[in-house]
């Protein structure tokens with residue numbers, strides 16, 4: 024069956040079907056998927072019950088693995104491969120975490136509008152998130168199209184952001200949630216700098232790059248910088264730029280971190296929610 028991509032909205036997010044992702048793909052299929060990613064930025068695959076090997080094999084077509092903070096936090100991984108990011112309210116022992124456990128902060132921080140690994144000095148390309156256990160209510164994931172958001176910027180804002188450089192820090196969103204870190208901990212994760220407006224390397228389209236991880240903007244006072252990021256996120260996440268994904272078990276959603284933002288939505292933290300993610304790097 025040939026690959027099929029059905030757009031959800033004009034130019035943003037498509038439902039992909041036609042192949043069983045448990046089977047190996049080839050370079051032609053990978054290129055077709057990549058072309059669809061360049062067009063739609065988010066692809067939704069339903070009914071793809073991947074095991075860890077299959078998920079990893081599919082991922083590797085789209086670039087080397089981005090380890091994000093895995094090499095820094097050295098958290099034990101319940102999976103077969105290093106490089107899986109545990110998107111779950113479940114500890115290494117498989118039990119649901121206490122809702123006030125320190126480690127649940129990262130899962131709550133995912134509810135801010137962000138993009139994966141923007142605080143790394145490498146460029147995160149795709150994330151691939153596979154759903155295993157989904158609570159009955161809540162826990163949707165939303166995606167925002169930062170290309171369309173850039174195109175729709177009011178002229179004054181477009182001029183303001185044109186040459187600004189954001190500084191992204193891995194711990195900033197967690198400090199917004201009340202976590203406190205020592206100077207050593209902060210220094211152990213050096214920030215990365217990226218322009219607020221970037222150009223997609225394949226399509227040449229400009230897009231905003233303003234995830235919650237931007238804690239400072241070079242040459243701008245901290246309060247003004249933070250309010251500007253807030254304004255840009257507000258602009259970019261208006262309903263016309265957003266796709267909201269309602270998860271079913273065995274969904275695989277992949278997105279281009281360069282030109283989208285995403286966030287998880289609230290769910291009952293005492294209900295099991297388990298997904299697993301891989302992320303690749305641009306080379």
Ligand code: OGA
Pocket residue numbers: 110133139150152162163164165285286287288298300
């Ligand atoms: C992620 C993420 C949000 C969610 O997997 O990178 O931010 O809804 N997930 O779990």
Ligand code: MN
Pocket residue numbers: 133137138139285
């Ligand atoms: Mn994320």
